[in-house]
Amino acid sequence: MLEHGGNLRDAAREYGRPIADWIDLSTGINPHWYAAPAPDANAWHRLPEADPALAAAACAYYDAPAMLPVAGTQAAIQALPRLRAPSRVVVAAPSYAEHAHHWGQHGHELRQVPYAQLADAVDHCDVLVICNPNNPTGERIAPALLLEWAGKLAARGGWLVVDEAFGDTEAQASLGPHTGQPGLIVLRSVGKFFGLAGLRLGFVAVHPALLVQLADMLGPWSVSGPAQQVALAALTDTHWQEAMRERLRGEGARLHQLLAAHGIACSGTALFQWWPEARAETFWRHMAEAGIWVRLFRHAAHGIRLGLPPDEHAWLRLQQALTTWKHT
Known part of the structure; x- marks a missing residue:
């Protein structure tokens, strides 16, 4: 099968870090999911x-x-x-x-x-x-x-x-x-x-x-x-949809600005940012060592895709990892 994001078990096994300690930014999936009601x-x-x-x-x-x-x-x-x-x-x-x-x-x-x-x-x-x-x-x-x-x-x-x-x-x-x-x-x-x-x-x-x-x-x-x-x-649920669109647009802009502040010129959507990265595999490993799982593209799109952090603690960990990357 083709490689996809979201494969946290692979990350946990390769880096010896429990799944619960990871921040998964590899999929571009909304981290603020809809609270599904219990089915009949x-x-x-x-x-x-x-x-x-x-x-x-x-x-x-x-x-x-x-x-x-x-x-x-x-x-x-x-x-x-x-x-x-x-x-x-x-x-x-x-x-x-x-x-x-x-x-x-x-x-x-x-x-x-x-x-x-x-x-x-x-x-x-x-x-x-x-x-x-x-x-x-x-x-x-x-x-x-x-x-x-x-x-x-x-x-x-x-x-x-x-x-x-x-x-x-x-x-x-x-x-x-x-x-x-x-x-x-x-x-x-x-x-x-x-x-x-x-x-x-x-x-x-x-x-x-x-x-x-x-x-x-x-x-x-x-x-x-x-x-x-x-x-x-x-x-x-139109109320949830309208509120979530506004939230995601704001967080997408925040992610874009955070990456730009660390010298990364990126593009994307409200749910993810992507950029061609000359040292893509090195960046991917650097983030993994910090417990942050991002999506590495090795082939046609040689670069990195990064989704939205789920909470303020995750935003801080991402900022810290980007800061240490910038000084490598």
Whole structure:
């Protein structure tokens, strides 16, 4: 399997520090997670029938005409390449590695293209896959330009797949409202903004014809009953959502400023910052020795991604580790 953040057991084993002593900044997941209500007792007993109320809540929250709940967007990332005949596929690079990994299978011709060259690649592919905002760099592409590309691809039976996993604090940039048109597929995650990665729940906004094909491929009972009930509460709690967006924007700005104060020019989203780091592995080890687990990117994006500290004690430990790094 590909390497991902959140692997604290690996960190604890390698550095001999108990998991409880670590600050995990490796995932970009909101450290102030939604307080999930206890599900109904029979949620553990009944087969998890699809709840129409959950799909309706997702359509309202993501402003999309139709949405399919899936067991994390990972399920859709793995399934979508199996719904097309062998195609010419371009995946923006660098980006979430699972996209290229799965499109590289099932007979597709895969190319990974830097964001700056995507406009030229649109006319020479059948499927274009983009993270917007990008994971890990935070790079963004204007919605109007994405819609132009989607139209070009759809005209020849192609797809534009947009992964908006980190888009909850930038709702105005979402393509969800446009997913009634053929060929435009938008992926959304409950794990990042709501901090509920363990729920394993995401949504796919897509034209109804393709939605049915995807649902058939994933099969029945793909999302657990407890996950459906927790997500329904989170998606309809507008007070929590508004307060959390404001909080995350403030903390994202604080993280950016803290890194800048230590000579690090970074970019990102409200949930993480990223920068190309010449001594990336050395920085990663330095932080690990201080009990701070950050995400090291060794390949296409040679750099560091760093999420939000969960509390003031963690902010102080991060500041201290950055200070000692600056003087190495």
